[in-house]
Structures are given as C-alpha cells and as structure tokens.
Amino acid sequence: MxxxxxxxxxxxxxxxxxxxxxxxxxxxxxxxxxxxxxxxxxxxxxxxxxxxxxxxxxxxxxxxxxxxxxxxxxxxxxxxxxxxxxxxxxxxxxxxxxxxxxxxxxxxxxxxxxxxxxxxxxxxxxxxxxxxxxxxxxxxxxxxxxxxxxxxxxxxxxxxxxxxxxxxxxxxxxxxxxxxxxxxxxxxxxxxxxxxxxxxxxxxxxxxxxxxxxxxxxxxxxxxxxxxxxxxxxxxxxxxxxxxxxxxxxxxxxxxxxxxxxxxxxxxxxxxxxxxxxxxxxxFPAARDIISVVLNVVYTLTFSMFFAGSFAEQRNFGVTVFLIIVTLVSSLIVAVSINMILYMNVRSMFKKPVLMIIGAAVSVIVVLTFRYDLTGYDRYLPNPKSVESCAFFVDNNMNYYTDTGDGGLAYTDSENYAEKYMKLTNIEAVEKIVKIGEKCITSGENASDSYSLKVLFRLKNGRKVYRQLEVPKDVDKETMDAVFGTKEFREGYFPIYHSEAFEKQYPKNPSITYSSYVYDKKIEGESAVDNFKAAYEKDLEKFSYSTVVESNVIGAVTYTRNSVARTSDGDEFEYGQDMTFTIYDSFTNTIDYLKKNSIWIDTEIDASHVKEIIVTNNSEYDDDGEVKTVSYTDKEKIKKILESVHDNNISATWESTDDEESDYLAEVIFNDDAPENAQLESNGTFYTLFNKGALPDFVAKDFD
Amino acid sequence: MIEIRDLRKTFDSGDKNGAVNALNGITLNIAESQVFGLIGTNGAGKSTMMRLIAGIYRPDEGEIIVDGMKIYDNPEAKKNIFFAADDPYFFQNATPNEMARYYSGIYEAFDKVRFNKLLENFNLDGKRKISTFSKGMKKQLSCILGVCSGTKYLFLDETFDGLDPVMRQAVKSLFANDMAERGLTPIIASHNLRELEDICDHVGLLHQGGVLLSEDIEEMKLGIQKVQCVFKNDEDEKKILEGADVMMDERRGKLHTITIRGNREEIEGRFNGYELTFFEVLPLTLEEVFISETEVVGYDIRKLILN
Structure with missing residues (x-):
C-alpha cells in the first residue's frame, strides 16, 4: 500500500x-x-x-x-x-x-x-x-x-x-x-x-x-x-x-x-x-485525598465566612474561640459530606480522619491568618534603607490636572497627583505614621474617629508598595508635622505648585473667586491670579498638621481658566476648568490679598436675618434613640452661636477631634425674606461648624 | 499462542485495607486451535484475567504476549481477538444488523453473509432491537458476532451461563466448525466445570488469584484410572495396591472404588494374576479428575466449583 x-x-x-x-x-x-x-x-x-x-x-x-x-x-x-x-x-x-x-x-x-x-x-x-x-x-x-x-x-x-x-x-x-x-x-x-x-x-x-x-x-x-x-x-x-x-x-x-x-x-x-x-x-486514589482536603478547606471557609462576617468588628478572644469552633464544625460537616460523595457510601463519612483533621486545621489557620494577619503581610513595612521615596494620598476637594506628556492635559485626582509629584524622603517619619495607622486598624478601635490615608513606598528596586491605614485623630501632632509640614508633601498635595500645564491648556480669562458663607466674589486677570498664587504659596510655607487642626476653615478660592473650542457649526465657544483651594483663618497672606482685591467676604452673619438655629450633637442621643437636637429661636442665643461658627461646606484637610465642639453641627435657617435665601439653593438652610474652643456654654449645657 | 508470564493485578481502593490482589503471579500458556477452559469460583480472578488477556486492563506486573505481541493498547494484537463479555454491550436501540455493520468496520475479516445465515439458524431477527432480546439471545448474538468477526482468538466470559442446552450445543458446534476450518481458539471462562466438560481440550483452574492447575484434559484422564473391584482377601488387596499411587479409595461394603494414577495397561497389569470377585475399569468424568487432582494438593474442589 x-x-x-x-x-x-x-x-x-x-x-x-x-x-x-x-x-x-x-x-x-x-x-x-x-x-x-x-x-x-x-x-x-x-x-x-x-x-x-x-x-x-x-x-x-x-x-x-x-x-x-x-x-x-x-x-x-x-x-x-x-x-x-x-x-x-x-x-x-x-x-x-x-x-x-x-x-x-x-x-x-x-x-x-x-x-x-x-x-x-x-x-x-x-x-x-x-x-x-x-x-x-x-x-x-x-x-x-x-x-x-x-x-x-x-x-x-x-x-x-x-x-x-x-x-x-x-x-x-x-x-x-x-x-x-x-x-x-x-x-x-x-x-x-x-x-x-x-x-x-x-x-x-x-x-x-x-x-x-x-x-x-x-x-x-x-x-x-x-x-x-x-x-x-x-x-x-x-x-x-x-x-x-x-x-x-x-x-x-x-x-x-x-x-x-x-x-x-x-x-x-x-x-x-x-x-x-x-x-x-x-x-486516582491519591488525587481523591488531595481533592478531599482542598474541597474541605474551600467549602469550610465558604460556610464559616458568614459567621466571620457577622463578628468582623469584634476581635476579642471569646469571639475568636467561637469562630474556631464554628470553623471546626463547618469543616466536620463539609468533610463528612465530601467523604460520602467521594466514596459514594454513607458509611464512609468518617473515612480517613487524618485528612479530615488536616482540612479542619488548614481552614482554622486560614481564618486566623486573616483575622490576626499571621503572615504579617498587612503589617509589612519596607526597610527604610530600601525606600527611594514615599507619598501620602490624602483625599480633599481640590481639582488636579497633570500634563499627559504629549502636550495634553489630564484631569486627575489627589492619588495620581501625589504619585507623580510627592517625593517624601523622611522615610522613618512616614513609617512612624504608618505604624500608628496599622496599629489603629489591628486594634479595631478608633476606626470611626480616624483619618483614612494611603501611603506609597517607592522602593529602590523600582517596586511600588501601597498600603492604606487609619490614623487616629488624636495622633501626636509633631509626628504628623514631620511629614505633612514638609515642602515635599506640599508640592505633591497642592495643585498650585504644578499648574503650568493647566494654565497652558486653558489660556483664557483667568479668574479668582472667593466663596464664603453664602456668597461668591470674583476678580479677573493674570496679575490677580499671580498675586493669589504668591500669597497662597507664602501661606502654605507655614502649612502643617498642627497649624491646620488649630485653624478654622473660612472659605475657598476657586481658580478658573477658560479655553476656546468650536461647535460642529463652526461657532466658537468658551469652556472652563478650575482648581479649588481651602482658606484657613491662619492664612494671613491670602486674607490680605482677598481684602486688597475687594473680594473678601465677611463671614459674620446678621442675626436679624436668622429665624432659627438647630444644633445637633452626633454623639448624643435622646430617649427615642435619635441624634439629639436643640432648636434656638432666641435672638441673643442666635447671635452668640453665629459669632462662634464657620462655613461647613468647605472641607479641611485635617480635622482634630480633640475639641468638644467637633461633634456639633449648627443648621442656620434664615427668615423667608432674608437676602441669604436668594443665594442658597435649598430651603434657606446653611450648615456651620463651631470654631475651635468657641462652643457657647449654653449649648454645651443644653446637651449635657 | 498466548503466553502469560507472572501476571499480577491488584485493585486499588486507595486505602491499605481495601486493596485486593486479584491475580498473584499467574504463568500459563494457551495453545492455538484448542478450547481453553478457565475454571474458578466467583472472585477467583477469571473475569479479571479475561480482561487482561483481552487488553482491557493493564497488568500491574508481568506480561501477556499474543502471537509475539503485547496485547495492551496494541491494535495489531487485538485484531486477532474478540471479547464476548458476560454481559455484552450493544449500542442503544441497535439491531443485530447495525452491530454487524459496526463490527465489519472494525474487523476486516468480518463475514456478513455468514452472520446473516447464523442469525437465521439461531432464529434471531436481524432488524429487531437488541434491547428487546432475552439474556440468552444476547449471548447467542454475541457468540455469532464473535465467530463472524473472523478473529483467531475468541474470549467468552461465562457465555454458556444463560444458554439453554440446545443453544449451548449449537454454539459449541459453531466453535467446533471454526476450529476445524480456520483454527479458532476459544477461551472460555466459567464457574461451572460441568459446563465445559465436553468442549475443553485444556483447563486452567484459578483459585484466589492463582493457577491451581493447568493441564490437557485427555492427558489428565489418561493418567488417572478409576477401578471398581471386590478383593477375595485383604492380603491380595495389600499386594495389589502396594507401591501404587492411590489417589482415592472409597469402600462400600466389599466394593472398592479406587482412583489411581497410571495408564490403563499399567493398572490392569497390577490386577492381573490375582483372583478377584469383581474387577472393572470405569471411565472418569472431568469432575472426578479435578476432584482427584485437587484433593491431592489439599483442596476440596466440590466446594470450589461444583456447588
């Protein structure tokens, strides 16, 4: 053939x-x-x-x-x-x-x-x-x-x-x-x-x-x-x-x-x-043993997951023992079921007890590993000598732009901005804060009273390590200042330091708008912008954790620029983008600039315009279990409260909880015919926070 | 020629206590053109051995050589064999004709004309669904397909179990015909010795995974004689049986039934010259040969394969 x-x-x-x-x-x-x-x-x-x-x-x-x-x-x-x-x-x-x-x-x-x-x-x-x-x-x-x-x-x-x-x-x-x-x-x-x-x-x-x-x-x-x-x-x-x-x-x-x-x-x-x-x-009998252990672990963890979820917030020893027992019982049920299936015999439910024990032990170890970070993975800190630089990602309300490298502009966020521009070199100081943050997480305490931060370690070998942590608000100020008071932090945090690409892409109609209380005031022109930037940067030189937590937010500046584009019909139209900067009462250079350019807004509210102030304390509850509120309509009391509050609409980078007043929120309700109502978008209501150390005694007494 | 050398097979259940030694180092030869009977109790290892020889199972140790070729996963060697299982498989909703068509695609020598003729002889409808056949009819069909496949070796696992005596005889004559015409070698496994008595040329007895004996039936029969006699006196009895290889001596009154090893002339010579009240050499059944042979080595064959 x-x-x-x-x-x-x-x-x-x-x-x-x-x-x-x-x-x-x-x-x-x-x-x-x-x-x-x-x-x-x-x-x-x-x-x-x-x-x-x-x-x-x-x-x-x-x-x-x-x-x-x-x-x-x-x-x-x-x-x-x-x-x-x-x-x-x-x-x-x-x-x-x-x-x-x-x-x-x-x-x-x-x-x-x-x-x-x-x-x-x-x-x-x-x-x-x-x-x-x-x-x-x-x-x-x-x-x-x-x-x-x-x-x-x-x-x-x-x-x-x-x-x-x-x-x-x-x-x-x-x-x-x-x-x-x-x-x-x-x-x-x-x-x-x-x-x-x-x-x-x-x-x-x-x-x-x-x-x-x-x-x-x-x-x-x-x-x-x-x-x-x-x-x-x-x-x-x-x-x-x-x-x-x-x-x-x-x-x-x-x-x-x-x-x-x-x-x-x-x-x-x-x-x-x-x-x-x-x-x-x-x-394959050998494969059956491996399958038996693997399935035992997978499904034991699946069942135990519901219990672990229910007790996630409780990290005491008793709960851990309970979770171990739950895991062992789940493992027994799973192992018995698997045995009956794999041997196709009800009488084989307790066959190969050693494998059952191995499956249970592995499951318990996995549960405990997650619960107590037994591998140390979540407590990992790189050796400072192997770190090139670090960056902290701190959320805020500022808008960020970076150049795309090809002449374009990309709208970005604080994380990407910090990743690009923040090069903290005091690694020991960074790791000190990270350790505090990790301890806060592992203890499970203060979780609701902490700053959520993310940190990036740029290792010398080119690798990047990211961690997220919770730093308690009662953290030592000097420790925080060692990082957040540095020029390296400011340059990677405030977009004003790298605004060239933004300014190039949006070349037209620069303006500075100051917003405070319920009003906005605006000034236009490149020189106005340059002067603002100079004043703000001078204030930022004093920016640190301790100065910020001891200051009050009094307003925000919006730096806007426009660009020109054409519609499909060929008509030109302008569109703009902006950056927002928080103004603290300690920013004297910026305040002088605002005053000099007549865009300063006096935040003192005229008490005769106010109908009622409702104060809420988030940590106090009434008999019905609701958050406690007290309403003030007395003009004298309204006046005293108004002298002690600031705008809540602009967030601060750091908010200390050392002060008694941090739990209080004051809701200002204006008279129907008050001029403020024309500025407010909703129901004539304006939310304020009490200034540091300025909580009126009668308010404190009413909530006592 | 099928050569089996030190064949071992263990069924592994995954734990130490569950492993079963099905075959413990079996060595035997199956010569061509003779009927080989594989006898053994249930669980003796007959079906395991059949599956090993048919290349369905892979030996753990040892080797099976069919006409000089290893059998496992070797289509060249398997072309020469047809395996008719104790519970034969037919495709779902298939008819005998469809099965024949399938086999004709697998075995080049499949004889379709003969198949149709045999179906007619055995009174089986080639167009009827096999699922409606009785167990016996399925076994007949399996034998017919096996014979028509034209293979040199035909493995039949408990094939005669379920066949009525007439059909059993018909199947036997079918084999006899093919053995005479083309040298077919049927290898028949059964748990019942009587079933194979009149067909096998050579019998291998399997017990607990080992071969208890493997011999030609004729040789076995020629080497053992059964004598019924009545001695005149005890002295004659003593003299006649002195030095003889007596395998069994049953006595009922004065009548002795003696199973004795040796050829007929030799045995008759021992008794010559003595005056006996009664003397007769009787024919031996295969069963009696087996009983005698296995009792010598300490087994009660009646308990193994006759009950």
Whole structure:
C-alpha cells in the first residue's frame, strides 16, 4: 500500500469513526440543535417581527435598534454563556461516559483501536457536536436577518467575533469537563467535578475577598485602570466579559491557554487511568485525598465566612474561640459530606480522619491568618534603607490636572497627583505614621474617629508598595508635622505648585473667586491670579498638621481658566476648568490679598436675618434613640452661636477631634425674606461648624 | 499462542485495607486451535484475567504476549481477538444488523453473509432491537458476532451461563466448525466445570488469584484410572495396591472404588494374576479428575466449583 493510499484509508476510518460516534450521540445532537435553533433563528425572527409590526405603529422601532438587539444575540456579550457552558459540560461528560461503565469499557477497550485514537475521536466529536449546529443555525439566523433587510456589516462582524468567542469558551469549558471526566469514574461525580472546577477559583477568590473585608487589611491597589475580572475558569471569564467595554481579547487568550493545558492534562490522565477504577467517584486514589482536603478547606471557609462576617468588628478572644469552633464544625460537616460523595457510601463519612483533621486545621489557620494577619503581610513595612521615596494620598476637594506628556492635559485626582509629584524622603517619619495607622486598624478601635490615608513606598528596586491605614485623630501632632509640614508633601498635595500645564491648556480669562458663607466674589486677570498664587504659596510655607487642626476653615478660592473650542457649526465657544483651594483663618497672606482685591467676604452673619438655629450633637442621643437636637429661636442665643461658627461646606484637610465642639453641627435657617435665601439653593438652610474652643456654654449645657 | 508470564493485578481502593490482589503471579500458556477452559469460583480472578488477556486492563506486573505481541493498547494484537463479555454491550436501540455493520468496520475479516445465515439458524431477527432480546439471545448474538468477526482468538466470559442446552450445543458446534476450518481458539471462562466438560481440550483452574492447575484434559484422564473391584482377601488387596499411587479409595461394603494414577495397561497389569470377585475399569468424568487432582494438593474442589 502506498503512503497515499494509507493516508486516505486513515482519513476514511476517522470519518467513519466520527459518523459512528455521532450516530451513537444522535439524541445529544438533536437537543443541542433545538437549543441553537431556538436561540439564533427564534430570537432573530422574534426581533424582526417585532420590528415589522411596530414600524407602522405610533411608536416605531428604528432599524438601528433592531440591529443593536441582534448584535447582542450574536455578539461577544451574548447572555447565553451559561447555556453554552452547560452544553459543553454535557458533551464532555456524556462523550466519555463509556469510561465509567464496565459494560461499555469491555466493549470498546477490547476492540482493535488505539486508546489514544479513540480518545481523540471522542474529543473531536464532542467539539463538532457543539460547533456544527451552532454555526449552522447562526448562519440561518443571519440569512433570516438578511432576507428582512436587517443585515449590516456591523452585525456580521459582531456575529463573527461573537461566535469565535463562544467557540473558545465552549472548547475551554469542554476541556475542563473532559479533565473532570478523566478524573472521575462516575457520571454524576463528573458533572459535579466539572461544576466545581469551573467555579472553584472564583469561589475561593470571593471567599478570600470577603475574609479580607472582615479582617483588617492594609493592602491597597492604586492601579485601578484595569478593573476587569480575570480567572482561569473559562465560564467565569466569559460571563465577566459581558461587562467589558468592547472586545477584550485577553479573556479569549486566557481561555485558549486553559483549553490547551486542560486538554493535555486530560489526555495525560486518560493515559494513566486504570479501567478497573470505573464506577468509583475519583479514579486516582491519591488525587481523591488531595481533592478531599482542598474541597474541605474551600467549602469550610465558604460556610464559616458568614459567621466571620457577622463578628468582623469584634476581635476579642471569646469571639475568636467561637469562630474556631464554628470553623471546626463547618469543616466536620463539609468533610463528612465530601467523604460520602467521594466514596459514594454513607458509611464512609468518617473515612480517613487524618485528612479530615488536616482540612479542619488548614481552614482554622486560614481564618486566623486573616483575622490576626499571621503572615504579617498587612503589617509589612519596607526597610527604610530600601525606600527611594514615599507619598501620602490624602483625599480633599481640590481639582488636579497633570500634563499627559504629549502636550495634553489630564484631569486627575489627589492619588495620581501625589504619585507623580510627592517625593517624601523622611522615610522613618512616614513609617512612624504608618505604624500608628496599622496599629489603629489591628486594634479595631478608633476606626470611626480616624483619618483614612494611603501611603506609597517607592522602593529602590523600582517596586511600588501601597498600603492604606487609619490614623487616629488624636495622633501626636509633631509626628504628623514631620511629614505633612514638609515642602515635599506640599508640592505633591497642592495643585498650585504644578499648574503650568493647566494654565497652558486653558489660556483664557483667568479668574479668582472667593466663596464664603453664602456668597461668591470674583476678580479677573493674570496679575490677580499671580498675586493669589504668591500669597497662597507664602501661606502654605507655614502649612502643617498642627497649624491646620488649630485653624478654622473660612472659605475657598476657586481658580478658573477658560479655553476656546468650536461647535460642529463652526461657532466658537468658551469652556472652563478650575482648581479649588481651602482658606484657613491662619492664612494671613491670602486674607490680605482677598481684602486688597475687594473680594473678601465677611463671614459674620446678621442675626436679624436668622429665624432659627438647630444644633445637633452626633454623639448624643435622646430617649427615642435619635441624634439629639436643640432648636434656638432666641435672638441673643442666635447671635452668640453665629459669632462662634464657620462655613461647613468647605472641607479641611485635617480635622482634630480633640475639641468638644467637633461633634456639633449648627443648621442656620434664615427668615423667608432674608437676602441669604436668594443665594442658597435649598430651603434657606446653611450648615456651620463651631470654631475651635468657641462652643457657647449654653449649648454645651443644653446637651449635657 | 498466548503466553502469560507472572501476571499480577491488584485493585486499588486507595486505602491499605481495601486493596485486593486479584491475580498473584499467574504463568500459563494457551495453545492455538484448542478450547481453553478457565475454571474458578466467583472472585477467583477469571473475569479479571479475561480482561487482561483481552487488553482491557493493564497488568500491574508481568506480561501477556499474543502471537509475539503485547496485547495492551496494541491494535495489531487485538485484531486477532474478540471479547464476548458476560454481559455484552450493544449500542442503544441497535439491531443485530447495525452491530454487524459496526463490527465489519472494525474487523476486516468480518463475514456478513455468514452472520446473516447464523442469525437465521439461531432464529434471531436481524432488524429487531437488541434491547428487546432475552439474556440468552444476547449471548447467542454475541457468540455469532464473535465467530463472524473472523478473529483467531475468541474470549467468552461465562457465555454458556444463560444458554439453554440446545443453544449451548449449537454454539459449541459453531466453535467446533471454526476450529476445524480456520483454527479458532476459544477461551472460555466459567464457574461451572460441568459446563465445559465436553468442549475443553485444556483447563486452567484459578483459585484466589492463582493457577491451581493447568493441564490437557485427555492427558489428565489418561493418567488417572478409576477401578471398581471386590478383593477375595485383604492380603491380595495389600499386594495389589502396594507401591501404587492411590489417589482415592472409597469402600462400600466389599466394593472398592479406587482412583489411581497410571495408564490403563499399567493398572490392569497390577490386577492381573490375582483372583478377584469383581474387577472393572470405569471411565472418569472431568469432575472426578479435578476432584482427584485437587484433593491431592489439599483442596476440596466440590466446594470450589461444583456447588
């Protein structure tokens, strides 16, 4: 026989093997075909009929709406992922079902067919069983759309992308299920195993995330530009892809990788699988032990998670003991259930107690590791000698801009700005604050009375370490000043130090607006801006934690600039952007500047304009359990309160809680005819805070 | 020729107590063109051995060589074998004709014409769904498919169990025909010795995973004689049996039934020259040969395979 003849005989034998396999799986093919028909042809027809009927109605559908709808049916974000995955699992597990049946094993394995050839033939047959009906009925659906004039290039491209993504996902899920089928010697267990393999990673990540939330954590990821959720599970990857904007090929590449690895692993398992193990839950006894421990840990943690969540805030020893007991009981229940499934025997529930103990011990260790940071991960501080510089991310109401490097301007936030410009070099001082912050988190105390800060360590090896912490508001001021009173902090915190790109991009109509109380006052011109910047920067030289917490916020300056753009009609229009700067009563240079330029606003409120002041103390509760409030309508008392308050609308960087007045909020309600009402947007109400050390005695007494 | 060398197989359940030694180092040969009977109790390892020889199971140790080729995962070697399991598998909703079509794609020498003829002879409908067949009919079909596949070796696991005597005879004659015409070698496993008595040329007795004995039946029969006699006196009895390899001596009154090792002439020679009240050499059944042979090595075969 020539090599040509031999090759043609081989091809013919393979084809006849495929036909024979398909004949035996005809019922599966029919079910898959029905699902594909209903989805592709049925959905297309329904959408088009709806369109045709409504085209003559009073509320007609546009053709583009229908095409968009069809693009969802055929496109990459098809909602049918779970169904396709289900089909793939069935195709895999049922395709290799003969491996679990002694009668069929005797039949197939005695035949003069190489085991590998049969395995590959079944593998390919399963893939074809999924793909061919899908391709056929998708084509029918598209032809239907074409016949009704709803076919566009956009839809065709979406359909091609969609089917490719579905194929990759289906094939990957199929390979995972084949792996499960090779591992298991029973159909039901193989289905269970496939499901577990497809969700276990996402399950574990969810559980770990939950435990992270329940426990203290200092880990922080600053790079949030790519929040897409990737897993090794093809199904979860595909489902998560529904929320992607546009085509995310990374998911498909991951799924392709899973397909290759799992197919190779499944084939390797098949080669070493012993036929006599057919009928057992797991055909590899050693693997059964590993699976038993892993599943025990995963599902014990899943069950214990609910209890850990309920007691997340309580870190005392008694609660820890209770959680350990809960974990042990959960582990026992899970281990007993797993044993019964893996040995397919109720009497085997206590089999292999050593593995049960290992599973329980690992679960308890994981729970305690999260609860007490046993690995020390969340208490990690880099060696100061290995740190190049640091940056603190402090939230505020200022607007930030950075140049994009190509002449453009990017609107950004305090974190990105600090990451770019803040280079703190007193590492010991930074770490001192971080230690205080971590201690605050680990103790679980003062959590509500603390500053939320994030810190970045730029290591000399180029690595970046981010941590988030809670610094108690009663922190030592000198410790804070050692970092927050430095020029390095100011330059990475106040956008005024790097405003060149903003000014270049918005060259027109610069202005300074001072806002305080309920009024705004504005001055325009470059010189006005330059003078403001000079005065503000001079004040910032004295900026430190201690000066800020001892000062009151009296207003805010908004620095605005405009740029010019054209409409589609060619008309020019101006648009602007701004930066906001908080003004403290200790900023004497800025106050002088505002006064000199006649934009200073006297914050003293005329008591005759005020109808009522309602004072609230957030730490005091009345008999009904509501936050305690006292209303003042007496003119004398109103006048005294007004002399002691400042605008609450502008936030300060730091707010000390040392002072008694920090818990109080004063709501000023003006008379209906008061001029302030014209400035206020809502109900003539203005919220204020009491100045440091200025809480009137009668107010304190009323809340005593 | 099938050569089995030091064949071992253990069924591993994953824990120390659960491991079962199904076969403990079996060594035997199966010659061509003879009927090989594999006898043993339930759990003796017959089916395991059949599956190993058929290449369904992989040996833990030892080797199985079929016509010079290892059998496991070797299609070349498997082309020469057909395995008819004790509970044969047929495709769902398949008919005999469909199964024949499948087998004809697998075994190049499959004889479709003969298949149709045999279906007719055995009164089986080729178009009827196999799922509606009785257990016996399925076994007949399995035998017919096996014979028509044209393989050199035919493995039959408990095939005669469930067949009525007429069909059993018909199947036996089917094998006899193929043995004569094309040198078929049937290997038949059974737990019942009587089932194989009139068909096997060679019998291997399996017990607790080992081969208790493996011999040609004719040789066994020729080497053992059963004599019924009545001695005139005790002195004659003593002299005649002195130095003889007596395997069994049952006495009912004065009538002795003696199973004695040796060929017929030799045994008759021992008794010649003595005056006996009664003397007759009786034919031995396979069962009696087995009882005698295994009792010598300390086993009560009746407890093993006759009950």
């Amino acid at each position: 020539t090599s040509e003849n031999l090759s043609s005989t081989k091809t013919s034998r393979r084809s006849s093997l495929q036909i024979e396999l398909t004949r035996q799986r005809l019922w599966q093919l029919v079910i898959i075909a029905i699902i594909d028909f209903v989805y592709y042809v049925g959905a297309t027809y329904t959408a088009i009929i709806e369109y045709k009927e409504r085209i003559v109605s009073s509320d007609p559908l546009k053709l583009s709406n229908i095409i968009e709808l069809l693009a969802k049916v055929y496109g990459v974000n098809t909602p049918m992922g779970l169904i396709w995955a289900g089909i793939a699992v069935c195709a895999a597990v049922l395709g290799y079902g003969w491996l679990n049946n002694r009668q069929q094993l005797d039949f197939y394995e005695a035949l003069p067919v190489k085991r590998g050839v049969r395995w590959r033939a079944v593998f390919i047959n399963g893939i074809l069983l999924m793909f061919i009906p899908q391709l056929v009925f998708m084509s029918f659906g598209l032809l239907l759309a074409l016949s009704f004039g709803c076919m566009t290039q956009f839809l065709l491209v979406q359909a091609i992308y969609g089917i490719l993504r579905v194929f990759v996902m289906e094939a990957s899920v199929y390979s995972v299920a084949v792996f499960a089928a090779m591992l298991c010697g029973n159909l039901v267990i193989a289905f269970l195993g496939s499901s577990v393999l497809l969700i276990v990673e996402a399950n574990l990540r969810f559980v770990f995330k939950a435990y992270e939330t329940f426990s203290y954590k200092t880990y922080y990821r600053a790079d949030s530009t790519d929040d897409a959720f990737y897993t090794l599970s093809p199904l979860v990857n595909f489902m998560a892809g529904i929320f992607d904007k546009g085509l995310n090929v990374r998911r498909d590449l991951i799924n392709l990788g899973v397909l290759v690895v799992m197919t190779a692993a499944a084939y390797a398992l098949y080669k070493i699988r012993k036929n006599e193990m057919a009928g057992t839950a797991i055909v």
